[in-house]
Amino acid sequence: MTTIAAADLTALSKVPVLQSNGANWLIFTSRFKNFIDAKLLWGHFDGTTTRPSPPAAQAEIDEWVKHESEARNYLGQRLEDSTFLQANTRTTVAEMWDYVSSRTTALSAHVVAAMQADFDNCNCGEKENVRTHLEENLKVKYFALLAVGVTMSDSQYATRIINSLPRYYQS
Template identity: 35%
Template sequence: MSTTASTLADTLPSSIPKLDASGVNWAIFSIRFKDAVQAKGFWGHFSGATARVVIPTGTTATAAQEIEIAKWEKDECAAKSLLTQKIPDSALMRVHKKPTVKERWDAIVAEYTDKGAYAQTELRTKFLESKCPDKGDVRDFLDALAMQHEKLATVGVEISDADYRSTTVLSSLPISLSNFVSGQLAGARQYAASKTIVPDALISMICEESDRQRAQRTRRTPAKSRESDRDEAMAFTPGKANPKWKEKHISKINSR
């Protein structure tokens, strides 16, 4: 029973993500990691609040102090193990020579706070600059955009509703749909109590409008094809002075 309890204390749950070497998930990792370590009672080793008992020079530790020191050293090893489980090998190699888990954690915080901020800025910029491909399927594009929005949230990248709605959804669409969205948002500002439209509802409206416009283009295509066929037929009708027709029939006359 004690062995099982010790194993659980030294293991972090799978819900704690491993820190990405790029630092892109640092924000969410640091929150989840701290919560899990606090639940296990080891966070004091990371923050420095739980310090090793110091025995003054020239004195001998009491029995109680020796027990306390032994417990601190055991918990320190467990804390190091928890950290080792969730950081990339490259980070481990940079900090493993530091003697305490606090020093290791401080070094990781210093490195990945800046690295994570840069990586998240890159992801956010890329998301906000998304564009629907020319002649691309708008519904597929917006579905993928929504999935990416959720994925960014899991690594701590926040996209406000205003940015999601106006900067991404509005500016990423073909001009016909962009005009449609502008009209819907203008109407919401004038008549809706919230003065806006939540992104999910707006995306649903865009998909329906995209389907309507596609169906409208499809209905018009056969008529255009018929006009094209009629024009082609007229181009080869005698009396329309089609060069190829004249050349063909003049050669027949001359051969007689």
């Protein structure tokens, strides 16, 4: 049985749960990969760390099984229930990751359109903090759009920034 140390739980809690519609895929994958890299488990996700074949020593096989279980547990902790239940039917963590990645990055046109509309309608209120709006709202939405393949020129992005600000910043 795999247990998660308190320090790991704290670090893992900084990784957002992947929303079933994939809306937070960019931030999820960035933080999750950083966490998994720090645990030296990424090979289980990309398939480069494979189960040792005979005549490997039993200790080597047991070590792989332990790390595979840890990797599966970490991923399972950061998936919504419906996604987890579907992904958990896969045999290896690499298969689970491939399923989650494929499912999430193959966003339908209406999800991408909704993300674009959310970006286009993201405006800073008259009494809101402009820095917070730009850094935590608009910029995150911009990078999420880039992650799903939406292209935008620098001038289009600059125009969107200006138009998202309160009127007194625009004159």
